[in-house]
Amino acid sequence: MNVKTRILNVAKQKFLKYGFHKVSMDSLVKDLRTSKSSLYNHYASKEALVKAVIDSLNLEINSKLDDILNDDKLSFKGKLVAVSEFTKNLLTSVSEEFLRDLEINTPEIWEYYQKTRKERINKYYRSLFELGVKEGKVRNDISIDLILAVYLNMMELPLKAEHISFLNGYTQNIYEDTTEVFLNGIITG
Numbered sequence: 438m439n440v441k442t443r444i445l446n447v448a449k450q451k452f453l454k455y456g457f458h459k460v461s462m463d464s465l466v467k468d469l470r471t472s473k474s475s476l477y478n479h480y481a482s483k484e485a486l487v488k489a490v491i492d493s494l495n496l497e498i499n500s501k502l503d504d505i506l507n508d509d510k511l512s513f514k515g516k517l518v519a520v521s522e523f524t525k526n527l528l529t530s531v532s533e534e535f536l537r538d539l540e541i542n543t544p545e546i547w548e549y550y551q552k553t554r555k556e557r558i559n560k561y562y563r564s565l566f567e568l569g570v571k572e573g574k575v576r577n578d579i580s581i582d583l584i585l586a587v588y589l590n591m592m593e594l595p596l597k598a599e600h601i602s603f604l605n606g607y608t609q610n611i612y613e614d615t616t617e618v619f620l621n622g623i624i625t626g
Contacts, residue, residue, distance in 0.1 A: 456534030513569040
């Protein structure tokens, strides 16, 4: 593994777990057993490294969604379950601290992250919900654009600090519960 990839992997692991504000470049140098100049030779600043982590994460997510949505063996429901499970596992690996750091300490990178997330939802989830309409599992009398807008806004819940504080700290199953409300509503019987 080359040095740049090692730096990215270690930074990604630490940033996603602890947030990047608490992780110093010095601590990365120590963990990598490399020099500061080597680190800065590959990433000019901490912000550049954070952006590279976001790009790496986006690539990983998009690749997995491509795999799921292109799996001809899965029906709409199978793809929906696989996408939901993947997303839940992904969100549990990304700490609130990382998302808060993005939003508060690097608003331009947060905006970039949000833009790529919206593009991903528009591409992959549009394809998923269109398949659901085709298979008769998703209502065809509701615009896919509206479905995507509702989904996008519901999925903001686990991402933004102000929403988490509104929930009085409830984050344990937030993605699963939000997905459940989106797919099945709140009314019983």
